[in-house]
Each structure stands twice: as C-alpha cells, then as structure tokens.
Amino acid sequence: MATDQDQRKGLSEEELQDLVSSSDAGARNPVGSVGLFLSIVAITWSVFQVVLASPLSNQILPGSVVNNSRQIHLAFAIFLAFMAYPAFKSSPRDYIPIPDWIMGFAGVFIALYGYFFYDKIVNSGGLADDIDKWFALAGLALLFEGARRALGPAMAIIAVIFLFYVFYGSSTIVPDVIRWGGASLKKAMSHMWITSEGVFGIALGVSTKFVFLFVLFGALLDKAGAGNYFIKMAFGALGHLKGGPAKAAVVGSAATGLISGSSIANVVTTGTFTIPLMKRVGFSSEKAGAVEVASSVNGQIMPPVMGAAAFLMVEYVGISYVEVITHAFLPATISYIALVYIVHLEAVKNNMPTLGNRVVSMGRTIGGMAAFFVGFAALCYGVQYPVRAISSALPNSGLILSALVFLTYVALLWVASGVADLEADDPNAKEVELPVVGEIYKAGLYYLLPIIVLVYFLMIEQKSPGLSAFWATMLLFVILLTQRPLKSVFRGESALFERFKDGVVDLLQGLVDGARNMIGIGLATATAGVIVGTVTLTGVGQVMADLVEFLSGGNLILMLVMVGLLSLVLGMGLPTTANYIVVSSLMAGVVVQLGAQSGLVVPLIAVHLFVFYFGIMADVTPPVGLASFAAAAVSGGDAIRTGFVAFFYSLRTVALPFVFIFNTDLLLIDVGWAQGILVFISASIAILVFTAGTMGWFVTKSRIYESVLLILIAFVLFRPDFFMDRVQPPFADVPPAALTQAIEEAPAGSEMRVVINGPDFDTSELRDTTIVLSIGDEAPADRLATTGLSFFAEGDDLALDEPAFGSPHASALADYDFYGDEFVTVKEVLAPQSQLPKELMFIPALLLLAFVYMLQRGRARRVIPQGEAA
Structure with a gap:
C-alpha cells in the first residue's frame, strides 16, 4: 500500500x-x-x-x-x-x-x-x-x-x-x-x-491440470517480448485519437491480460507507460489510474483465457471449456467496447488534445482493428481445413504439421529481423513519438503463432485446456530458445552462441516466473477447498438457501443483489479465484433453486458468470482494491479516489450480470448464427447507450431526463422480452388436468413450463419449483415418456410420481418428499403460444434514441462549433 x-x-x-x-x-x-x-x-x-x-x-x-x-x-x-x-x-x-x-x-x-x-x-x-x-x-x-x-x-x-x-x-x-x-x-x-x-x-485439481500451464504460457509469452509488442501496437493504432492514450490503455490491457493473468501486474506493466501519457493529455491522476485499473481487471473476463475461474466452471457446471468461453464472449466484448467509449466521452467532455501531429481517422482506425480481429478469427478457424487435409493424406502428419508451424515461425522471424527490435518508450520524454503500426507490426507477428496454436486446439480441435496449453507452451520454448540466435543469423551478426545463451536465460527465467506466479493461485485453490469441503460435509449450502430466501423474501432480484454484495465484501480480502470458489460454492445452487421457485429458469453457467463478474471487482473495490493502489502508486494520485472512479467506470461490469441472468441470449445460449449477430449488434448499441446515460454525455452534456431516457433505451435493447411479454404473453395457462394433451399439441422445438408444488424432504413445508419440458420431434403420443415424468390423478389434482434416477428432471425434483402425507402435484401449466418477435421492441427504442440524439445535436450546434461535437 x-x-x-x-x-x-x-x-x-x-x-x-x-x-x-x-x-x-x-x-x-x-x-x-x-x-x-x-x-x-x-x-x-x-x-x-x-x-x-x-x-x-x-x-x-x-x-x-x-x-x-x-x-x-x-x-x-x-x-x-x-x-x-x-x-x-x-x-x-x-x-x-x-x-x-x-x-x-x-x-x-x-x-x-x-x-x-x-x-x-x-x-x-x-x-x-x-x-x-x-x-x-x-x-x-x-x-x-x-x-x-x-x-x-x-x-x-x-x-x-x-x-x-x-x-x-x-x-x-x-x-x-x-x-x-x-x-x-x-x-x-x-x-x-x-x-x-x-x-x-x-x-x-483444476489448478494442477489446467491453470499452471496457462499461467506459464503467459509468463513465457511476456518473457519473449509480446507484452511490449501488444502495447506498442495499441498505441500505434489509437494513440493519436482524442483521448488516445486511454483508448490504447484499454486495448493494450485487454491483450496484456492474456499474458499476465494478474490485474496488478497488468496495471504496472501497461500503466507505467499509459498513465503518464493519459495525464499528459488532460486526465487527472485518479482518472488515469482508474482507466488502467478498469482495463486491467477486465482482462480476466476476456476469452479465450479467463484465469482459473473459467477452468473451475468447466468442473462445477459440467460443460466443456469451449462452451464456457462461448457463453463469456459477448459480455466481455461489449464490456470492453463500453470502456473505450467511456474514455472517449471523458476526452470529448474535457476537449482533450491529441498526441502528435498525425491526423488519424476514427472510422479507419475502428475499421482496421475490426478487420484485424475478424481476420485473426478467420485464420484460427480456416487453418483447420489444410490441417485436416494433411492429416488425412499423409502418414506421420503430426511431425509434418509441426515442421510447417516451425517453418512459418522462421519465415515470420525473418520478416521481424528486417526491422529494429522494439524498445520500451519513455512516456515522460519531452516529445512523444507514437509508433506507426505500418512500421512496427512486422517486429512481432510471430508472437501470434502460439496464440493461434492455443485457440486452434481449444476451439477447433476442442482438445482439453491442459493439452492445448501444452502445445502452445512447447512452441514458446522453441521461440525463446531460437528467436535471438536466428535473428542474428538473418541480420548477418556474429555472437551466435551468446544470443543462444541469452535465449536459455530467458526460458529459465520464464519458468521461474511462471512458478512464482502460481504460488498464490495454488494456495488459494487449496484453501478454498476447506470452504467447499465444509459445504459438502455440513450441508450448510441448503441452510444458506433457506437463509437467503428468508432475507430476500423470495425476490430473485433482491437475492442477486445480496449475492453481488457478498462477492464485493469478500473481494475486499480474497483474490478473484478464491472469491469465485467461495461464493459459487455457497450461492450458485441457491440462485438456481430460488429462480426456479420464482418461475425463472436460470442456467447454472449464468449464475457462475454472475458470481465471477462480481468477483473480479475484488481488485477494484475500495478500501482494499490492490489494483487501484498499484495504479495510484504509478499515477501519484489518491488510491481511494482512484478506486471509486474505477468502480464507477466499471458500472457496466456490475450491470451486465443482472442482464444476462434474465436474458440468456447475451450468453449465446441456444442462439443460432443469425440471431447471434443480431444480439451482438443490439447489445453493443445497448451498452454504448447505457454508458452515455451513466456518464451524463451523449452528443453533448445530457440533461437529467435525457440520461434517464438513455438508460431506459438501453434496458429495452437488453431486455426486449420484458416489454413484449407484457404486450403479448409467451405462455397461456392450461389446466393441470390437460397437461398430457398440451404436451401432445405443443409445436416441436418449443418449451413448456410446469410449476410443481409439494413438501420439502427436510422441512415438510410446501414449496414451488418450475421445470421446463422441452418438446422434441417425437410422435405426440411418445412425448410424455421422453420427459421421464409420470402423473396420476389424485382427486381434483394431478399428482407426480418420483422421477427415475438419472431421468431429465430427477435432480431438479430431488428435494421433494414423494412419500409423505402430502402429494407432489402440478400446480400450474404454462403452454407456449404464438408471440411476435421480441426484437420488434427495438424499433420504438431506436426511435427514442434518435429523438434524444436530435435534441442533443441541436443543442450542441448552438453551444460549440459543429466540428467539435462528439
């Protein structure tokens, strides 16, 4: 401190x-x-x-x-x-x-x-x-x-x-x-x-099998020089824009987050360069530090490497790593889009100058960056076709593919040898010469190869995270040992043996750094095992469910607020991984259970991401946020004020978990390609509008009612179903006695909600649970059998037999007492009915956004010259 x-x-x-x-x-x-x-x-x-x-x-x-x-x-x-x-x-x-x-x-x-x-x-x-x-x-x-x-x-x-x-x-x-x-x-x-x-x-076990390799991968990639390359590329692309150092800090920290795995190291690594330059163009010490903190901490939520928590989700939720990072992709991406917009609005509000004298088009910059990311993704995806062709046509394809990767690396290294090695710049120099992307990009293209290998094995081959990181790490071993001597050969220099020794030293130091960076994670996961063991030994998880239900009055939103506050309070003293383990062990099942009792089916991955998002605030939240103190140490600002400003900048990180709990489209759950693109566009607009509303600035300074309207517009874009369901309900009430007929008549591919009521096995008190019956393509007469449920008439009620072990709904109904005095019955049946597309609600929202834009545009023209409007 x-x-x-x-x-x-x-x-x-x-x-x-x-x-x-x-x-x-x-x-x-x-x-x-x-x-x-x-x-x-x-x-x-x-x-x-x-x-x-x-x-x-x-x-x-x-x-x-x-x-x-x-x-x-x-x-x-x-x-x-x-x-x-x-x-x-x-x-x-x-x-x-x-x-x-x-x-x-x-x-x-x-x-x-x-x-x-x-x-x-x-x-x-x-x-x-x-x-x-x-x-x-x-x-x-x-x-x-x-x-x-x-x-x-x-x-x-x-x-x-x-x-x-x-x-x-x-x-x-x-x-x-x-x-x-x-x-x-x-x-x-x-x-x-x-x-x-x-x-x-x-x-x-997750720390042993997966996390160590990813931490080591990051340490080796940083030792190879990738960190400085990513920072320079970010500044070359964005540094000359209004508020450019802050925008470059956001992008550079997102890339560095892949390497460091630590928000504190990320703050210091990128902050020593970005924070002085942010202050140079008009950011206060606290705001400059806060931008770096918000950028660095969010590095932990950015796929494909999300720290230890992503691997823990694989084990806790029971889904593949590819599914975890698919669900996490959209919220993380729009969160960073919002952060870039935050610093843009800060720069516009304060009319900050630009660095250097180069004129850069914002549109061309954004287009160029988008083209790079799309091209990188296409490369990672497209490489599977020649790989599969070689694998099917040639024996010993593994050796041949390894040789091709090595030859590609040598070719990229030859390209890099044609330009000077990148040196760290002095942000306090009298004249700051920001790098030109077209001149420096060649110097580190080969750093992308290990990342491509990692993403390819993870996403395309869908190998285990440990094996994927192993192959990417092996490539880094080769790079560290050979990049210096090979560059010397290509440049016609002598001292080849000395350069090789330097490479050996880099490799050994990277191995040491990887191990030292793992000490805290290894102890955090082991110590958190005591909390998890207490939950499994004592059954306190069910007690916590009863306690939270009592305190929240069964209100799901209030309960989510309580879970978020618990994460924030624990986050004042726990690292992100430990915080996630503790809170998810105690509360994830509680949220799913109480959500079902409230009639909301909450996917388990959504709850775990909810806990994770609040957990990453551990390094931000005053009075203990270590990343905020690290940023204040770099900027010379007040640590507590830096933490509060960083928390304000991170409001979208706090708001997004509440949104994707109620709108799982944001997690790309059961969303096709076309709908996924629409969700991405609407969510991006929504997060930008939400940012403008909370920052009090859109085209010009917002009036209070305009900020309220902007936040309302964002809510409509995030939750169009909330309003459409009130205009045209998606479900119709069906008498429980007609359940079998309703299942047979429901269209294939639809879902039916059934509210079950019965005595709790432990307390004998009556409670409700909502289950979802997915209607398949079976013949109507066979649909009931595929649900694994068996019903019988009991007077005027429709009662339920205990589901067979391993059947689709056995775990959801495991806490009911099927052999007590009270029967477990069907309380309510909600059958799907036709509804207009919820996306129609985007039309009034966008019209209202256009209205606010015109209001502010007219006012901005009267206040400042037209060219200075945002």
Whole structure:
C-alpha cells in the first residue's frame, strides 16, 4: 500500500516491480546459493507441470506420481510460499529465517502425506486414524499460514471460521438456522485432508491440470517480448485519437491480460507507460489510474483465457471449456467496447488534445482493428481445413504439421529481423513519438503463432485446456530458445552462441516466473477447498438457501443483489479465484433453486458468470482494491479516489450480470448464427447507450431526463422480452388436468413450463419449483415418456410420481418428499403460444434514441462549433 508521499510523487520502477512481486510472486528474493536453489525448485515445478500436461505423461511419469499430482502441486506451492513470502513486513527479505525453512519442508512432507502413505489410506477407505488426523491438522495450519502470507489474512480467517463451524456447529452460540451436529476431529480431517473432498478437491485439481500451464504460457509469452509488442501496437493504432492514450490503455490491457493473468501486474506493466501519457493529455491522476485499473481487471473476463475461474466452471457446471468461453464472449466484448467509449466521452467532455501531429481517422482506425480481429478469427478457424487435409493424406502428419508451424515461425522471424527490435518508450520524454503500426507490426507477428496454436486446439480441435496449453507452451520454448540466435543469423551478426545463451536465460527465467506466479493461485485453490469441503460435509449450502430466501423474501432480484454484495465484501480480502470458489460454492445452487421457485429458469453457467463478474471487482473495490493502489502508486494520485472512479467506470461490469441472468441470449445460449449477430449488434448499441446515460454525455452534456431516457433505451435493447411479454404473453395457462394433451399439441422445438408444488424432504413445508419440458420431434403420443415424468390423478389434482434416477428432471425434483402425507402435484401449466418477435421492441427504442440524439445535436450546434461535437 503506497504512502501519501508515494501517492503524490508516484513510485520508481524498482518500487513498482517490488509492489508487483510482493503481491503476486513474493517479496523475498535471496541471492547466492539459496537463490539458485529456489530457482531450481521453481524450474522443477514448471517442468513437472509441463510433463504432466503432455500426451506422454503416463509413459514418462510413474502412475503413483500422476495419481497424486495434486499433492505434488501443493507441495511445491506451499514450500515456495514460505521461501518467497516473508511472515511480516518487518521480516528479512534478503535471506530466509530458519523457522521458514522448517515450515517449508514440513509443509512439503504433509502435503505429500497422501503420496507417501497411499496404500494405507486406500486400504482404510480414506478414513483418518489417530496419527493421520494430527498430520492433517498440522497440514491445515501450515496451509493457512502460507495462504496468509501469499494472499493476505482474509483467506485464512474465512477458512478458519468455516473449520470452526465444522467442529462447533452444534454449539448453542451458533444461530439455530445454521446449527448442525458437528464433526469429530478424525471425521473432519478425513474429509478435509485425506480424501479429495476438501483441500485436494476439484479446485486444486483444476489448478494442477489446467491453470499452471496457462499461467506459464503467459509468463513465457511476456518473457519473449509480446507484452511490449501488444502495447506498442495499441498505441500505434489509437494513440493519436482524442483521448488516445486511454483508448490504447484499454486495448493494450485487454491483450496484456492474456499474458499476465494478474490485474496488478497488468496495471504496472501497461500503466507505467499509459498513465503518464493519459495525464499528459488532460486526465487527472485518479482518472488515469482508474482507466488502467478498469482495463486491467477486465482482462480476466476476456476469452479465450479467463484465469482459473473459467477452468473451475468447466468442473462445477459440467460443460466443456469451449462452451464456457462461448457463453463469456459477448459480455466481455461489449464490456470492453463500453470502456473505450467511456474514455472517449471523458476526452470529448474535457476537449482533450491529441498526441502528435498525425491526423488519424476514427472510422479507419475502428475499421482496421475490426478487420484485424475478424481476420485473426478467420485464420484460427480456416487453418483447420489444410490441417485436416494433411492429416488425412499423409502418414506421420503430426511431425509434418509441426515442421510447417516451425517453418512459418522462421519465415515470420525473418520478416521481424528486417526491422529494429522494439524498445520500451519513455512516456515522460519531452516529445512523444507514437509508433506507426505500418512500421512496427512486422517486429512481432510471430508472437501470434502460439496464440493461434492455443485457440486452434481449444476451439477447433476442442482438445482439453491442459493439452492445448501444452502445445502452445512447447512452441514458446522453441521461440525463446531460437528467436535471438536466428535473428542474428538473418541480420548477418556474429555472437551466435551468446544470443543462444541469452535465449536459455530467458526460458529459465520464464519458468521461474511462471512458478512464482502460481504460488498464490495454488494456495488459494487449496484453501478454498476447506470452504467447499465444509459445504459438502455440513450441508450448510441448503441452510444458506433457506437463509437467503428468508432475507430476500423470495425476490430473485433482491437475492442477486445480496449475492453481488457478498462477492464485493469478500473481494475486499480474497483474490478473484478464491472469491469465485467461495461464493459459487455457497450461492450458485441457491440462485438456481430460488429462480426456479420464482418461475425463472436460470442456467447454472449464468449464475457462475454472475458470481465471477462480481468477483473480479475484488481488485477494484475500495478500501482494499490492490489494483487501484498499484495504479495510484504509478499515477501519484489518491488510491481511494482512484478506486471509486474505477468502480464507477466499471458500472457496466456490475450491470451486465443482472442482464444476462434474465436474458440468456447475451450468453449465446441456444442462439443460432443469425440471431447471434443480431444480439451482438443490439447489445453493443445497448451498452454504448447505457454508458452515455451513466456518464451524463451523449452528443453533448445530457440533461437529467435525457440520461434517464438513455438508460431506459438501453434496458429495452437488453431486455426486449420484458416489454413484449407484457404486450403479448409467451405462455397461456392450461389446466393441470390437460397437461398430457398440451404436451401432445405443443409445436416441436418449443418449451413448456410446469410449476410443481409439494413438501420439502427436510422441512415438510410446501414449496414451488418450475421445470421446463422441452418438446422434441417425437410422435405426440411418445412425448410424455421422453420427459421421464409420470402423473396420476389424485382427486381434483394431478399428482407426480418420483422421477427415475438419472431421468431429465430427477435432480431438479430431488428435494421433494414423494412419500409423505402430502402429494407432489402440478400446480400450474404454462403452454407456449404464438408471440411476435421480441426484437420488434427495438424499433420504438431506436426511435427514442434518435429523438434524444436530435435534441442533443441541436443543442450542441448552438453551444460549440459543429466540428467539435462528439
């Protein structure tokens, strides 16, 4: 955290790097033999993870190592945590005290306890004995201390509170609503440490299998020089526009977010260049820092790499990684479009000057950038056809394709050798010469190759994320080792061996950086496993559902607000990944359940993205947002004010989750290509109009009623169904007794809503749940059988038998008591009826937008010269 003096003057480059390292990779960096030893440990961890992700891992590594890879992963993380992170601010940083060595090696042994005593644990059925329980308890204590050092005290405190709840949940001091029977030490330690339900659960498994490779990929790509290339390209494209440095900061941070994986590192990496230039054209210190914070933090929501949370969603939601990033694409894209528009409006409002004397067309710039992204996507998609042709026509196609990729890399490197290597610019120079895209783009085209390989394997081949990152990382190994010597050859230079040594050093340093960047993530996922384990052991998730339902009065919007506030509060002390794990474990099922009771079918992926979006605000939200403090340290502004401005700039990140919960078209769920394009266009217009409404400026300064109208227009564009459903309801009430007939008469491809009422299995209280019956192409007489539901008449009611295990609606109805005194009955049937396209509501919305535009356009012409209007 910067002092007042630091905030006024800004920090030096060395101090900024220390801020990043202390937050992300550990503030301690001993030299000499100890430093060499720790570097070897970090490199060993990286190499182990690469081998583990390779297609030959089962041939290279013993089966016991593969089966216990989570334990090995945690052993590396916990050891390096005690080595890299001092216990206190006053602790030494240039050497490692003896107690830290002891705790580090003890942590390694206990993390590997399940590996050393694997046979004993398997034979006991995963139940801890009197010796196991004490080792497990010591392991939790060491894990919490490592998490405290690497992540701050909040994570450890929350985990300890949950652990106390496991032991003392039956105490009279615990409120009745969350009281439970409690667990013995042996039972709790079996659950938390010995089995895969707690620390070594899904979250740590995802960190082991997927996250490490992506973090390492980013570290290697940055070490290769891609970060500086992306920043220069962004400034070359946008730097000369009005508010250009801020627009370049947004685009550059989006690209750098692919590399760093850390919002704090992103702020410092791009901010040291962008923030001074933003201040130079008129942004205040706080606004310049806030733009960088909002841009950097949003890097975590941008596919195809979304940090650890995306991989956790794959496991928690049960869908493929491709589906996750498909659903996340549109909200992330329009969020960045809005951020570019925010800084444009700030520049227009304050009539900021441009940098340099080059005249640049906004239309040509936008068109050029759009053409680049479309071309890049088309390249990633189109490369599948020659690849498949080669694979089907030639034997050993893998070797041939690898050779073709290498030859492409050599060709692009030859092109790059024809221009000067890119050097970092000085933003404080008296005369700022912004780069020209046409002159510098050749210098780093080969950096796109690993990204193309990653996207190709993820999206086209649909390989696992771990295997996709493995092949992209292998290409980066080649690039780091060969780019310097090959450039020397192409340029006719000598000192070939020295350039190769430089490449080896870059590779080794990238391996070290990747491992150090993973320490916090590894400990966060392990510690969060204690919270997840508490939920599964105690059943507190159902209690939380009852509590939230009581506090919200069953109102879904109020409940979503409460979930968002919980994420923000926890985000003040937890990193994004840990925050997401905790809140989604507690609340995701609750939102789906209460949504069903309210008649709204909420897809589980929508809830997880909702939690994730609020979780990324962890690094923004005052008073603790670390990214805001990092930006203030660069800008010399006030950290708290920077955080509040960044939060204001991030309002669209707060609003979007509420929108896509109620309009899942934004997540491209069950949306075809034509409708998807329409959704993208309408959502882009909506987010721009919402931004104009909240910023108080459209063509000129908005009056209050104009801002209200703009926000209303945005709402109509985001939720056209809200108004169309009131003009022409999409469903008609059908008597429950006529359900079978309604199913037979419903058109194929439609959906029918059925409200089920019955006694809760635990409380015996009556409650409602809405299920969706999808009408297929079967013969009308066979449709009811495909639903897996069986009905029978009970007096005037239509009662429901318990669905068979594994049938489509068995899980949704699992909490009902089908064998009690009260029957589970059909309360309401909503059959689909014809409705005009909801998109017709766009017409009055756009007409109203045109009306506001004309009002402001006329006023702008009277106030300022026509050429200066936005």
